[in-house]
Amino acid sequence: MKRRNWTLRIGGCVAAVMVALILLGTVWTPYDPNALAGAEKSMAPCLAHLFGTDNFGRDLFSRVLEGGRTSLLIAFCTVAIGGVCGTVIGSLTGYFGGLVDEVLMRFNDSVSAFPNILLALVCVSIFGTGKYKIILVLGVLFIPSFARIVRGEFARERSRDYVENARIMGAGPFRVMFAHILPNVKTVLLSSVAIGFNNAVLAEAGMSFLSMGVQPPDASLGRMLAEAQGSLFTMPWYALSTGCFMVLLILGFSLLGQGLQEQEREL
Amino acid sequence: MAETLLEVRHLNAFYRNRGRRQQILHDVSFTIHEGEVLGLVGESGCGKTTLSRAILGINREIDGEILHHGGQPRMVFQDPASSLNPAWTVGRLLEEPLRNAGVPKQERLARAIEMLDLVGLDSASYERRPGGLSGGQRQRVGIAAAIIGQPKLVIADEPVSALDVTIQAQILDLFMRLRKELGLSYLFISHDMDVIWQISDTVMVMENGRIVETGPRDDVFRDPQHPYTKKLLDAAL
Amino acid sequence: MKYYLRKLVTLIITLFVVSLLAFLAFQIVPGDAAARILGTEATPESLAALRHQMGLDRPMLVQYGDWLNQFLFGDMGNSYSYTMSVKALLGPKLPITFTLTAMAFLMIVCISIPLGVWQGKHAGEASDAVTGAVGQVFMSVPSFFLGIVFTLVFGIGLKLFTQGQFIHYDQSVSGFFGYLFFPALAIALPKSAMAAKLLRASVIRELQQDYVRTARSRGRKFSSVLRVHVLRNALIPVVTFLAMTIPEIVANSIIVEQVFTIPGIGRLLLSSILASDYPVVLAIVVMLAFLVVLMNFLADVLYQRIDPRIKVR
């Protein structure tokens, strides 16, 4: 009877709850996120307003759900772009090796000398801000890290006996890569996707916090935190609620990623 | 004179390590005839595995000639745990060579079940994963996967070294039975002189990438010519 | 010795590649620097004259070569928005960010190593599970939110520092380090949690190695087996991880400087990006990249000192 993998279970639940909440937010929110209710300005969290209200009387819980939606969307697309391209590049260079692999590895090393956010800020300063630009910028910037992980996995599996056996049995290179090797590296890829998702959420939040990411009227957790920091004295709950929501989202996916890695070791 | 399956002429093999090219095999020549079992004995690092990978075309850093007259040879690896894809079921592993050769699904299934029976495994293991089998059972699957495509020559790289003594004896018997029933020929590689004695017709002794002695088993074992062969025989218990 | 030489050569090549990449990135910038300075109603002739005077009409590589050797001798050109040389602009701010980053790195090392070893030693016990869970939470907290929480708790709550009142080291050195303590901690905590988790797993793995059993078969106490044999082996993967955190520490410091209003390179970078003041941005980007590449080189050297097998590779 396999030891119960608690990390995977808790991570899975927390992540699922948070994503469900955000998806629910797309359809229904307790209040209209942008409605100004003058009477209920700067209220502390209470039953009516779970996260309280800001100085314009807007319900913070609804705004956090809306902000979460943008962060989720950006993180999801970033991981999609970075993950898919990274996996393709990584698997090809990892499996075939040779000059291309060497050159890309050197390039990958020098690019990783730049912190992601720094590069993102520079790109944004060139291409401008806005949701879709951020997705493109972060997506492209995440390709090297994914490529590096996938390359490592494929290079390791390529030299193992069962891969050589598959080639002797007449399997073509692509069949070997996707039918033979992929099932054995699946969990490592999934866990790096979960971790990539977190990094994307953090990167977007960081940039929006510096007002270099998502611009109004789009809401984003990062922007809300920036606004909340302004009124830390009067409404501390604004920053705490937004921040904790984001931490829970990240906690869920990082536990999920780690749980998958532990799953891998037990296989 | 039986048809020659494999001819190796003046084979030199190299290993590329960070740009430096190291020569592993030095002017290796031999032939294997149909139905013959050629035993190759040598210590670790003498190039046995490099030779088998060169013959199978995995290692391309070679010069000299390798002529296959009997079609693509198949391989049985030393460590059954790493030579079978852990994520696949036994059935799918057996059918893989047939699938690559374009054999239809129905016929593949029948041949796979037949193979399991031939190597002494019950057909229930068709659905199981290599992880759930014992070392001996896994090696039987490895052998079944190698011979299902009806090759004439099978290269066995230390196939019994990783197994317990009693299981080792059973697998050796299986190799000998399959040879008789299917007329297979082997290039059988081992560091254990007694295993080589038991299974080989002719014996080839390799030291540091060179063939130092070749000949019929009884001649090589009864009166070895080369000092290295003598040293191996004295050291063997 | 050959090992260091090879590493040094790759270091220099990487620096070249890095600076070239950065420089090229700023050449494809839309809009023309000269137009920005002269404003909209500039005539084409004056634009051309200024472009020539600034050398923008020379071929790309020549501009790069020019810029690089000036850069290496400290002259990083002039800022567009401030009428002063980039070097003068950066001068007072560089030590601040460098101190912040160094403090954060030191904190990571001092927190993660004892914690990781302690967890590895007591693996499986309740205390290990608790610290593991706490660590897991800290790993998921972004540095800037942690900064805000610190401001709330320690700044406003316990009044250990007043948010926004940065104390320059000219005024008081202790005040300077005092103010930088919490920002550095905000950067360091998430990374320390990760490093501790990595070290814990590494200690547990090394404890199961054969050489530990050999040492115990000779009658060595468990604690001294840990100290004499396991620690050094367990640190090998952690050193590479710590080297890899350096770019992230630098990135986080940019944001945390914003939270604590610290006049470091980070805030300057932001303001010059907003003002598209590219010489400043270029200089900062290249300098941060140099810092990162240099630290990676130091980590490689340290890595080689710990693991003798590296020399053979």
Added chain:
Amino acid sequence: MIEVKNLRVAFPDKAGKPEQAVKGISFTIGDGEILGIVGESGSGKTQTALALAGLSPRKASVEGEILLDGRDLMPLSREEIRNVQGKDIAMVFQEPMTSLDPTMRVGRQVEEVLEIHTKLDKNARQELALQALRDVELRDVETVYRKYPHELSGGQRQRAMIAGAIIGGPKLLIADEPTTALDVTIQAEILYLLGKLNREKGMSILFISHDLRVIRRLCHRTLVMHGGHIVEQGDVGQVFQDPQDDYTKTLIASIPTRRY
């Protein structure tokens, strides 16, 4: 010299219920005697060796008596056991690749027993270590002393392991499959070395192996273990010529021997 009475070793498996690896075995090792234990994987031979060396895993429950010159080791405290380990009972392991600390020079690892159990200073320890390296027939001991494990061959590393074990002058050397990972020619040399050390230093040896041919070459007496029990015990010649137990017979029949 060593008397083992009703030794029992059990592990809690995944479901938590204890699984018996060694099911109550008794045997003795005489002074200067080389006793072999042969058995396949899972026969309990390694757990028996680890129990004697006081290295049973923490979660294992070990019962019975282990008498060293009449003194029972079982009730001893951890502190007292450590005084026996390395000084009276030493152990050598199967994998020369991983049984040495990769980041520490070989010399210091050979001296380790002296460092733990004696107050000798650095030079005295180094001198004894060099002597031990000579005793195990290593050439050019000064350079080997300063080298790291990965710079030595498998055979050299195994010799350094043996040097590190005999340097404390133990009464009993436990060798768990020391030659299995080595080439045939090197295996013969190591077996010869162990025989010489036994004759010259009068040290008893408990030799664990899965290969009857190795046991036949080195040991005076042997136990045959199967499923945690001793199924046969006796002089090597007698066990080979006239095996009583069926399992022993199949073991002997499985050895690929050259008959000509």
